[in-house]
Amino acid sequence: MLLVSCKCNSAPEASQGNAFTFDFFAPSCDPRSSFLCLTKGKSWKITKEGKFQCTAQIHNVEDGAASSFSHSKANIVPEIRYHKQISKNLKVSVWKDDLTTHKVDAVVNAANEYLSHGAGLALALSQAGGRVIQETSKEIIKQVGKVPTGKVVATPAGNLPCKMVIHAVGPCVSKGATSRELQEASALLEKTIVNILRKAEYDSMQSVAIPAISSGIFNFPLSKCADIIATTVKDCSEKRMPGARTLEVRLVNNDSPSVHQMERACCQFLGSSDPLPKKNQVNAKTQSPFPSLDLGNVTLCLKKDAIENETSDVIVDTIGQDLNLSSGQVSCALLKKAGQKMQEEIKQFKHGLASEGDIIATSGFYLSCKEVYHIVCSTTKWVKQILQSGIKKCLWKASSDGYTSISFPALGTGNLGLRKDEVSQIMTGAVQDFAETYTGPKIQIFFVIFPKDTDTLKAFEKKIDSTSTRLQNSRSPNGKSPGFHDSPDIRKEPAVEIIAPSPEALREAKMWLYKILHIHSGCVQINNNNIMHLSQKDHERLMSLQHDYNVVITEFFKEGRGGIIINGESVGVHCAAVEVEAMLCQAQEDFAHSEEKEMLGDLDNLGQGQQIDRMSNKLYKKTPLIEWDKKDKMKFFEKFKLRVVKVEKIENPVLKELFDLNCKRIQAQPKRLYQCVNAQFCDLTCRVGFQREYAPPKAQRGGAGIYFTSDLRKVTSLWPENEEEYLYIIEAQVLTGTDTHGSPDLIVPPPIGRDPLVCYDSVTDGRDTHIIFNGQQAYPEFLITCTKQGKESYI
Structure with a gap:
C-alpha cells in the first residue's frame, strides 16, 4: 500500500500545514512495477513541478535495498x-x-x-x-x-x-x-x-x-x-x-x-563472533562543543564559523527586492567568495514582479556548496513571518532537491534589524515546525554564527539548550519525542509526500499519481501538444525508451491535438510513461522560457522594455480574490451551473504592455471572453499568454487558432472533457477587431481584399466562438477554478 502524505501552502507566509496520510495504492497492484516508475528520480521531480507546480519527496522507495537507504549518501563511520x-x-x-x-x-x-x-x-x-x-x-x-x-x-x-x-x-x-x-x-x-x-x-x-x-x-x-x-x-x-x-x-x-x-x-x-578489533571505529568524529537538537530525521547543529566557508549542500541568505548581493554583510561575503557570476545569475531573473518570501536558487560557484538559496525579504512589519516562512520553504526545497545538509547564518540580525534572541527563536521554531512533519531521509541543519559575534552565539546556545531540555522532559514513555519520527517512515510503507501551492493543485497531483500508478491494461495515452516542441535528441530518447522498457511508443497529431501512446507490459509502461511526461514537461519549460525571452525582446525592440519593472524570477503573479470581491463572479457563473471554488487576479506587466500595443494597432474595443484550459497550462498561460497548444478545441472548425467563447455554457462542449478534478476557466480581454467566418483550413486570418498582407483580425462561427491567431491579441485577467458537476473522484 502506498501512502501519500500531503502538505498545502496557499500563501507565502503560511506554515507548511498539517500533513495527512492517504491510502493510495491498492494492495492488489504489483509493487515492483509501481515503485519502479517512482524511482525515476529526476523524471519524477520534473513532472510534478512541470504539471502542477508541486514538489514531491519519495520515501521508502528504492531499487530493492534495505528500506532505510536513501538516495543521498549517508554520513556513517564504518x-x-x-x-x-x-x-x-x-x-x-x-x-x-x-x-x-x-x-x-x-x-x-x-x-x-x-x-x-x-x-x-x-x-x-x-x-x-x-x-x-x-x-x-x-x-x-x-x-x-x-x-x-x-x-x-x-x-x-x-x-x-x-x-x-x-x-x-x-x-x-x-x-x-x-x-x-x-x-x-x-x-x-x-x-x-x-x-x-x-x-x-x-x-x-x-x-x-x-x-x-x-x-x-x-x-x-x-x-x-x-x-x-x-x-x-x-x-x-x-x-x-x-x-x-x-x-x-x-x-x-x-x-x-x-x-x-x-x-x-x-x-x-x-556461532558467536570472534574477538572484534580493538579499534572498532575509524575516523570517529570529535564531539562538538556547541549544543544540538536531535529531531527524528532532522539534526540541528550550532557551529561557529564564517558562512562563506561552509561545505553543506546548500547555504541560505536573505536578499532585498532589488536583488543586490552587495547590500548585506552575509550576501556580500558570499558574493566575494562565490564571484560575480552569482550576481549575474540573479540578474538574469530580473524581469517581473518581486514577492516577499520568494526563494531564488543560484549555483554556489566558488563556494563549497552546491546551491545558494536567497530569501527575498525587506524591512517590513511582516519580516518575522516572512523569515520563518522562508526558512521552512528552504528546508522543504532542499529536501525536494535531494540535499541532505543546509546551513543558515543568523538571518535578520543585520539590515532587517531584529534582536538576536528574536532571530534565535524564529529560526529554531522554523526548524521544529519542519521536523514535526518531515519524514524524508536524514537531513542536517547548521546554524552558523560568525566567530566574533559572541552575543548572537550565546542567544542561540540558550535557545537550543532550553528547547532540548523541554523536549527531554516531554518524551513519551517509549523514549521518543512527540511529533518527531526516528526513521524515514516509522510504518516503513512506501510513501509520496506532496507539497502543493494550493488544495486544488494538491488534488490534481494526487489524481495524476493515482492514474500513473494504476496502469493495468498495458497501454497508456498521454495527450499533450508539447510533442511539437520535442527536439531531435528527445525523439532519439523515445527510441531508446522502447528498448529500455520493451514498449512500443507511437506519436500522433490530428486536428490540433497530439500526444503519445505507449504499449507493452505494465511494468515497462509505468516507467516509460513517467519518462515521457518528464520529457514533455521539460520541452514545455524550454518553450515557455524561449517565449519569455522573445516577449521581452519585442518590448526592447519597440522601446518599451524600460517601462517593465524587472525585479524577480517571475513575470507574473496571481492574487486570490477575497470572498466579497469574487461574489459577483460567483453569482454570474452560477447562472451557468458552474460552482466557483477560487478566483485569482492575474498580473503580467509584459503581456499587458504587448496587449496594449496591439490595442493601438487594431483600434477596437476588446471583448470579455473565456477559455477552458487544463491544470498543467494554467500557470503557463499566465506566464507567456495564450498559445494554440495549450487549449485546442474538440474540433478546429474555424481554423488552427486560439479559441474563446462568450458563452460559459460552451466551456464543456467547445473543449474536450478531461479527467481532472476541476474546470479551469480563464477570463480574458480579447481583441477580435474586424472578423469574418472561419474555416477548418485556416492557419492565419484570411485577407480582407486582394492584398494578402491586409488580413482580418480574427474569425468567428457567427455566434459565440471567436478565434485569434496571435496570442498577443488577448490578455488573461482572471483564473476561475470551478468544480465539475457530478464528478466522481478517485481520491
Whole structure:
C-alpha cells in the first residue's frame, strides 16, 4: 500500500500545514512495477513541478535495498559488529557502513530486473561510480533483456572503491504474503545469494559486500531475509572446495534494524563472533562543543564559523527586492567568495514582479556548496513571518532537491534589524515546525554564527539548550519525542509526500499519481501538444525508451491535438510513461522560457522594455480574490451551473504592455471572453499568454487558432472533457477587431481584399466562438477554478 502524505501552502507566509496520510495504492497492484516508475528520480521531480507546480519527496522507495537507504549518501563511520572465520577459506562479518564508500573487491547492488538505477542504493552506487555503471547496465538489457529474479550480472565499478558491482535481482512479495508465497520467494532469495557468491568466486574476488536484499519495498521480511543470507553463506562454505580462494563475505547496511538482524542471524546460525578489533571505529568524529537538537530525521547543529566557508549542500541568505548581493554583510561575503557570476545569475531573473518570501536558487560557484538559496525579504512589519516562512520553504526545497545538509547564518540580525534572541527563536521554531512533519531521509541543519559575534552565539546556545531540555522532559514513555519520527517512515510503507501551492493543485497531483500508478491494461495515452516542441535528441530518447522498457511508443497529431501512446507490459509502461511526461514537461519549460525571452525582446525592440519593472524570477503573479470581491463572479457563473471554488487576479506587466500595443494597432474595443484550459497550462498561460497548444478545441472548425467563447455554457462542449478534478476557466480581454467566418483550413486570418498582407483580425462561427491567431491579441485577467458537476473522484 502506498501512502501519500500531503502538505498545502496557499500563501507565502503560511506554515507548511498539517500533513495527512492517504491510502493510495491498492494492495492488489504489483509493487515492483509501481515503485519502479517512482524511482525515476529526476523524471519524477520534473513532472510534478512541470504539471502542477508541486514538489514531491519519495520515501521508502528504492531499487530493492534495505528500506532505510536513501538516495543521498549517508554520513556513517564504518563499524564492524560481527566477525567469524567459519571455515579455512571463508570469513563472514557484519558492518554498519555506507556501501558507496565501503572498501571491498565487489559490492552487491539490490537491483530491479531492468537494471534501472533510479533511486535508493542503486542510485547512490550509480552516482558515486559514474556513468559507466548505468551505461553498461543499459547495454546488458539491450543485449539479453531483463534480468530474471534470482540471477546476477556484473558491471565495472567506475569511481567506487571496489573492482566490480554485482547487480542481484531479489524476489518481490506482496504485502501480507501467504506462507506459500514466502516459501517460493525464500527459494529465490537463496538462489540470489548463491549466485552472488558464485560470481564473486568466478571473478576471483577476495571480498564481497552484500546488503539486505529484498527486505525493502519488495516486502520480504527483514528477519527472514537475514536468516536466509546467513544459512546460505554457511551452506556454501561447507560445499566449497578445500583449495578454493579465500573469500570474505561482508553483510553491509547503513541502517540499524538491518545491521541488528544480520548480527542476530549470524550469531544464531554461525556461532558467536570472534574477538572484534580493538579499534572498532575509524575516523570517529570529535564531539562538538556547541549544543544540538536531535529531531527524528532532522539534526540541528550550532557551529561557529564564517558562512562563506561552509561545505553543506546548500547555504541560505536573505536578499532585498532589488536583488543586490552587495547590500548585506552575509550576501556580500558570499558574493566575494562565490564571484560575480552569482550576481549575474540573479540578474538574469530580473524581469517581473518581486514577492516577499520568494526563494531564488543560484549555483554556489566558488563556494563549497552546491546551491545558494536567497530569501527575498525587506524591512517590513511582516519580516518575522516572512523569515520563518522562508526558512521552512528552504528546508522543504532542499529536501525536494535531494540535499541532505543546509546551513543558515543568523538571518535578520543585520539590515532587517531584529534582536538576536528574536532571530534565535524564529529560526529554531522554523526548524521544529519542519521536523514535526518531515519524514524524508536524514537531513542536517547548521546554524552558523560568525566567530566574533559572541552575543548572537550565546542567544542561540540558550535557545537550543532550553528547547532540548523541554523536549527531554516531554518524551513519551517509549523514549521518543512527540511529533518527531526516528526513521524515514516509522510504518516503513512506501510513501509520496506532496507539497502543493494550493488544495486544488494538491488534488490534481494526487489524481495524476493515482492514474500513473494504476496502469493495468498495458497501454497508456498521454495527450499533450508539447510533442511539437520535442527536439531531435528527445525523439532519439523515445527510441531508446522502447528498448529500455520493451514498449512500443507511437506519436500522433490530428486536428490540433497530439500526444503519445505507449504499449507493452505494465511494468515497462509505468516507467516509460513517467519518462515521457518528464520529457514533455521539460520541452514545455524550454518553450515557455524561449517565449519569455522573445516577449521581452519585442518590448526592447519597440522601446518599451524600460517601462517593465524587472525585479524577480517571475513575470507574473496571481492574487486570490477575497470572498466579497469574487461574489459577483460567483453569482454570474452560477447562472451557468458552474460552482466557483477560487478566483485569482492575474498580473503580467509584459503581456499587458504587448496587449496594449496591439490595442493601438487594431483600434477596437476588446471583448470579455473565456477559455477552458487544463491544470498543467494554467500557470503557463499566465506566464507567456495564450498559445494554440495549450487549449485546442474538440474540433478546429474555424481554423488552427486560439479559441474563446462568450458563452460559459460552451466551456464543456467547445473543449474536450478531461479527467481532472476541476474546470479551469480563464477570463480574458480579447481583441477580435474586424472578423469574418472561419474555416477548418485556416492557419492565419484570411485577407480582407486582394492584398494578402491586409488580413482580418480574427474569425468567428457567427455566434459565440471567436478565434485569434496571435496570442498577443488577448490578455488573461482572471483564473476561475470551478468544480465539475457530478464528478466522481478517485481520491
